[in-house]
Amino acid sequence: MSQALSVSNLLVVPLAPLLGAMLAGVLGTKFGGNVMGRTATHSLTILGVLVAFVVSVMTLQSVALDGARFNETLYTWMVVGDLKMEIGFLVDGLTAMMMCVVTFVSLMVHLYTIGYMQEDEGYNRFFSYISLFTFSMLMLVMSNNMLQLFFGWEAVGLVSYLLIGFWFNKPTAIFANMKAFLVNRVGDFGFILGIGLIASFAGTLNYVEAFNKSAELAALNLPGTDWMLITVICICLFIGAMGKSAQFPLHVWLPDSMEGPTPISALIHAATMVTAGIFMVARMSPLFELSDTALSFIMVVGSITALFMGFLGIIQNDIKRVVAYSTLSQLGYMTVALGASAYSVAVFHLMTHAFFKALLFLAAGSVIMGVHHNQDIRWMGGLRKYMPITWITSLLGSLALIGTPFFAGFYSKDSIIEAVMESHLPGAGFAKFAVLTGVFVTAFYSFRMYFLVFHGAERFDQNPDAHHAHGDVHGHHGKQHTPHESPWVVTVPLILLAIPSVVIGAMTIEPMLFGDFFKGAIFVDHEKHGAMEEMAHAFHGWWPMALHSITTRPLWLALAGVGTAYYMYMVNPAVPAAIKRTFMPIFTLLENKYYLDWVNENILARGARALGTGLWKGGDQAFIDGTLVNGSWKVVGWVSGTVRKVQTGFLYHYALVMILGIFVLMTYFVWLK
Numbered sequence: 001m002s003q004a005l006s007v008s009n010l011l012v013v014p015l016a017p018l019l020g021a022m023l024a025g026v027l028g029t030k031f032g033g034n035v036m037g038r039t040a041t042h043s044l045t046i047l048g049v050l051v052a053f054v055v056s057v058m059t060l061q062s063v064a065l066d067g068a069r070f071n072e073t074l075y076t077w078m079v080v081g082d083l084k085m086e087i088g089f090l091v092d093g094l095t096a097m098m099m100c101v102v103t104f105v106s107l108m109v110h111l112y113t114i115g116y117m118q119e120d121e122g123y124n125r126f127f128s129y130i131s132l133f134t135f136s137m138l139m140l141v142m143s144n145n146m147l148q149l150f151f152g153w154e155a156v157g158l159v160s161y162l163l164i165g166f167w168f169n170k171p172t173a174i175f176a177n178m179k180a181f182l183v184n185r186v187g188d189f190g191f192i193l194g195i196g197l198i199a200s201f202a203g204t205l206n207y208v209e210a211f212n213k214s215a216e217l218a219a220l221n222l223p224g225t226d227w228m229l230i231t232v233i234c235i236c237l238f239i240g241a242m243g244k245s246a247q248f249p250l251h252v253w254l255p256d257s258m259e260g261p262t263p264i265s266a267l268i269h270a271a272t273m274v275t276a277g278i279f280m281v282a283r284m285s286p287l288f289e290l291s292d293t294a295l296s297f298i299m300v301v302g303s304i305t306a307l308f309m310g311f312l313g314i315i316q317n318d319i320k321r322v323v324a325y326s327t328l329s330q331l332g333y334m335t336v337a338l339g340a341s342a343y344s345v346a347v348f349h350l351m352t353h354a355f356f357k358a359l360l361f362l363a364a365g366s367v368i369m370g371v372h373h374n375q376d377i378r379w380m381g382g383l384r385k386y387m388p389i390t391w392i393t394s395l396l397g398s399l400a401l402i403g404t405p406f407f408a409g410f411y412s413k414d415s416i417i418e419a420v421m422e423s424h425l426p427g428a429g430f431a432k433f434a435v436l437t438g439v440f441v442t443a444f445y446s447f448r449m450y451f452l453v454f455h456g457a458e459r460f461d462q463n464p465d466a467h468h469a470h471g472d473v474h475g476h477h478g479k480q481h482t483p484h485e486s487p488w489v490v491t492v493p494l495i496l497l498a499i500p501s502v503v504i505g506a507m508t509i510e511p512m513l514f515g516d517f518f519k520g521a522i523f524v525d526h527e528k529h530g531a532m533e534e535m536a537h538a539f540h541g542w543w544p545m546a547l548h549s550i551t552t553r554p555l556w557l558a559l560a561g562v563g564t565a566y567y568m569y570m571v572n573p574a575v576p577a578a579i580k581r582t583f584m585p586i587f588t589l590l591e592n593k594y595y596l597d598w599v600n601e602n603i604l605a606r607g608a609r610a611l612g613t614g615l616w617k618g619g620d621q622a623f624i625d626g627t628l629v630n631g632s633w634k635v636v637g638w639v640s641g642t643v644r645k646v647q648t649g650f651l652y653h654y655a656l657v658m659i660l661g662i663f664v665l666m667t668y669f670v671w672l673k
Contacts, residue, residue, distance in 0.1 A: 005091055013059070017138070085147050102137050108496060164259060165260070180257050214290060246274055247335055286523040289523060313445035319368065322449045337349065366486040366491070387483060396498045403442075409505065411505035
């Protein structure tokens with residue numbers, strides 16, 4: 001074990017952001033008397049995340065170059081029989097990569113927030129929340145057991161609830177954060193069932209110990225059924241991932257969560273929280289490899305999400321919602337890769353996507369600031385000359401997203417499509433159709449947004465809702481009408497995120513997919529699931545891979561998407577309106593998000609409420625209170641009232657009763673003879 005991975009170094013990574021969050025949250029708010037000013041607050045929290053990032057990079061270096069690994073329990077919380085509940089760290093290639101992604105994106109978001117939230121009253125509170133979120137996410141990815149994983153899992157859910165509802169005077173924000181909280185509870189119920197099944201049948205919560213018993217688990221059936229236990233465990237765990245990583249039909253919370261400030265959209269809904277489910281499935285690969293049924297289920301759910309959420313991105317006009325539906329679609333791609341047993345490809349796309357999607361969200365925030373808190377892309381246009389840095393970084397992010405050769409997104413997205421092509425599991429046929437169609441759809445909605453925002457006629461002075469723009473409610477700046485470039489604290493993070501969005505894919509594809517980087521962290525049964533083996537034979541380096549793409553369908557589908565968007569929104573803007581008129585029923589279906597929100601609110605929520613009311617009034621009030629509780633005392637009262645009348649206190653009554661009693665007994669005995 002390498003000396004570089006010392007416990008003290010690893011402890012610094014989650015504890016530095018936690019310390020910053022506590023100081024900002026207590027001393028920087030009314031709770032602690034506003035002792036710390038804005039400068040002290042952002043300096044402390046940024047320092048905490050910077051320290052975590054530097055130590056994470058050092059850790060990654062030790063893991064990648066020296067082959068260092070770490071797996072130790074730091075603290076035993078309690079022991080129940082043979083079950084140990086512990087806190088510990090497991091650091092390998094998967095963890096080290098996640099630590100760097102989480103801390104780097106968080107650092108960029110912290111810097112960006114100085115500019116974006118500068119006029120917001122909750123400035124210090126916001127910094128406290130995002131640092132606390134960083135701590136929670138680091139505890140999740142560094143854990144070596146399921147108890148700590150679940151702690152981090154719930155903690156990121158709690159902090160995201162606080163962040164989505166950050167502007168708590170806004171009804172839509174409160175609705176959105178409650179929706180996120182409740183939908184995640186549905187997923188978390190499945191997740192804790194999966195963990196509970198592992199604890200009860202494997203007798204441990206430790207990853208390595210549970211994986212060592214995976215063969216024993218695979219031989220068992222769920223008691224009372226003929227279902228394979230391992231399949232039930234994997235599907236329960238994946239239901240947790242469906243909630244956190246916003247997979248159909250538990251995706252409904254993510255688009256609404258755009259009600260929170262833009263920096264958290266980048267932090268939570270692009271780079272970190274929503275990828276927790278992908279990370280968890282990759283970490284649990286020794287279990288998932290034993291159930292083809294679970295893998296098929298994962299692949300089909302991912303395919304539905306990748307394709308149908310992309311369709312919704314086409315009709316969105318809110319700049320943040322376009323990027324949000326793009327996130328849903330890309331999470332679907334990652335999930336499809338997991339289902340094809342290409343866990344390393346899913347995690348590779350997780351990493352590349354974290355950079356370019358955080359970039360796109362922060363660029364969207366920069367645009368929103370530049371046009372004075374208007375979010376409707378129909379009232380933008382021509383911003384390229386006013387916001388050159390935002391324009392070029394947005395273009396780089398969009399090119400990475402659609403999988404342009406040599407960009408980061410190309411290497412990960414193409415690898416996912418290739419992995420699905422090599423998969424022979426049930427559901428792979430639909431998955432192939434979904435990921436290929438998704439390439440065209442992604443290119444179309446990405447460049448629809450890009451062209452409407454940065455090119456064409458300037459429309460920002462025609463906005464009918466200009467006086468009610470999103471940010472005015474929160475005291476943000478903006479009375480002037482000409483768009484302007486954002487300050488350096490906003491543009492520097494954009495530039496720093498744009499660099500990995502271009503180069504990180506080519507730099508890391510070989511060690512991450514075909515090298516030993518994930519050795520010991522991700523397990524694949526190559527005999528049953530040969531996608532990665534086939535891809536390894538076909539791979540000859542990042543340069544030939546990009547050149548070869550010229551002959552493949554994904555590149556031409558992406559070009560067709562960009563070309564179609566250009567024609568429809570730059571050359572002939574009458575076409576979209578004509579298509580909308582022709583296909584009005586389909587447009588209405590998409591506008592209503594497949595009516596899933598309606599079903600949730602009017603059938604599931606009302607049904608649950610009716611059931612709850614019925615149990616309360618019929619069960620609790622009528623049966624328990626009315627029959628059991630009140631009924632029992634009424635019976636006792638009636639019996640005692642009746643018996644009391646017999647107790648008169650007169651001797652002749654008692655003598656009469658005695659004589660009658662003797663008479664009855666004598667009659668009875670005579671009758672027996």
